[in-house]
Amino acid sequence: MLFRELNCGKCKTYLIACENTRKAALIDPIKEKVDRYLAMLGYYGCTLDAVIDTHTHADHRTASFELSGLTGAKVIMHRRAPAPHIDIHVEDGLRYAIGDVELQVLYTPGHTPDSMSLYTGDRVFTGDTLLIRGTGRSDFAGGDPGEEFDSITQKLFRLPDETLVFPAHDYRGNTHSTIGEEKRLNPRVSGRTREEYIELMNHLGLPLPDKIQEVLQPNESALDDDRIPFPSLAQLNQVRQLTPKEVQALLSASPSPLLLDVREPEEYAGELGHIAGCLLIPLKELPARTAELEKCKERHIIAICRAGVRSTTAAAILTGLGFEQVSNLKGGMLDWNDQNLPVERGKQRS
Numbered sequence: 001m002l003f004r005e006l007n008c009g010k011c012k013t014y015l016i017a018c019e020n021t022r023k024a025a026l027i028d029p030i031k032e033k034v035d036r037y038l039a040m041l042g043y044y045g046c047t048l049d050a051v052i053d054t055h056t057h058a059d060h061r062t063a064s065f066e067l068s069g070l071t072g073a074k075v076i077m078h079r080r081a082p083a084p085h086i087d088i089h090v091e092d093g094l095r096y097a098i099g100d101v102e103l104q105v106l107y108t109p110g111h112t113p114d115s116m117s118l119y120t121g122d123r124v125f126t127g128d129t130l131l132i133r134g135t136g137r138s139d140f141a142g143g144d145p146g147e148e149f150d151s152i153t154q155k156l157f158r159l160p161d162e163t164l165v166f167p168a169h170d171y172r173g174n175t176h177s178t179i180g181e182e183k184r185l186n187p188r189v190s191g192r193t194r195e196e197y198i199e200l201m202n203h204l205g206l207p208l209p210d211k212i213q214e215v216l217q218p219n220e221s222a223l224d225d226d227r228i229p230f231p232s233l234a235q236l237n238q239v240r241q242l243t244p245k246e247v248q249a250l251l252s253a254s255p256s257p258l259l260l261d262v263r264e265p266e267e268y269a270g271e272l273g274h275i276a277g278c279l280l281i282p283l284k285e286l287p288a289r290t291a292e293l294e295k296c297k298e299r300h301i302i303a304i305c306r307a308g309v310r311s312t313t314a315a316a317i318l319t320g321l322g323f324e325q326v327s328n329l330k331g332g333m334l335d336w337n338d339q340n341l342p343v344e345r346g347k348q349r350s
């Protein structure tokens with residue numbers, strides 16, 4: 001296997017490639033370095049088969065969608081990833097082959113709901129779940145410290161001690177560690193119970209990243225232009241979240257709420273289906289199409305998407321435009337389907 005870390009900075013991007021077929025994958029590519037990645041692929045005589053984000057990043061814009069557009073490489077993320085335009089959604093245990101190199105998906109949520117690690121041969125790519133002598137923060141973007149502790153201790157620490165650890169970030173100049181070293185020396189996890197870990201992670205007191213509008217929401221929505229006035233974190237936090245069961249109960253209320261699906265048309269017609277009677281306005285078109293909703297200004301609007309993330313953005317935008325009662329379907333069509341609630345499938349009626 002050909003293996004290189006390509007950024008030489010605090011954010012890590014890994015190139016892995018099969019030496020026989022010259023097929024390659026990039027793990028966690030960052031937007032500023034697209035030219036460098038294409039040059040390196042050319043230098044090694046590799047074709048880009050896949051671009052993989054270990055999770056939705058809050059600190060840098062992903063290059064996955066741009067690289068996919070330029071090379072035809074498939075975009076791969078965990079099923080819980082909120083963005084559209086992901087070619088392959090993967091789940092725990094799935095194996096994906098890059099030529100002769102096989103990557104095994106380990107679902108390791110906690111830093112974010114869509115965090116996964118990738119295990120191959122003698123090494124594991126841990127994203128921001130397990131860092132060298134640290135762990136990823138779990139205090140926003142759907143993070144959960146208890147889940148993170150379980151991911152680290154029940155999944156990653158069950159790999160052989162000699163397994164090499166390559167994280168998505170390092171702030172101290174380290175390049176790699178091993179599972180055995182992190183078991184013994186990681187100050188956040190070593191010797192702590194689950195409860196102690198949760199207590200620690202809930203009181204880190206880190207400032208929230210100031211790039212919510214410029215980085216996190218564009219990554220969550222795969223939007224690369226300024227058509228969307230992304231709301232602030234405070235505005236997002238004010239959106240009322242309704243569980244699938246609460247939304248279903250409201251469907252028989254009178255007057256019934258307007259269900260606003262903000263996914264892309266191919267998602268609306270895709271495997272998760274859509275809720276009967278919903279109106280489809282993709283998030284990127286929402287600011288230009290609010291006139292269609294004017295007559296609903298006093299009606300209860302429930303925004304819907306894949307994971308409940310893009311629709312929270314949509315709900316905050318509508319609230320900011322004076323729509324009085326806007327809620328969000330928490331967990332989106334993923335949770336709606338997981339709870340076996342009724343869906344329609346097929347294309348949008350025109």
Ligand SMILES: [Fe+2]
Binds near residue numbers: 057058111
């Ligand atoms: Fe992260």
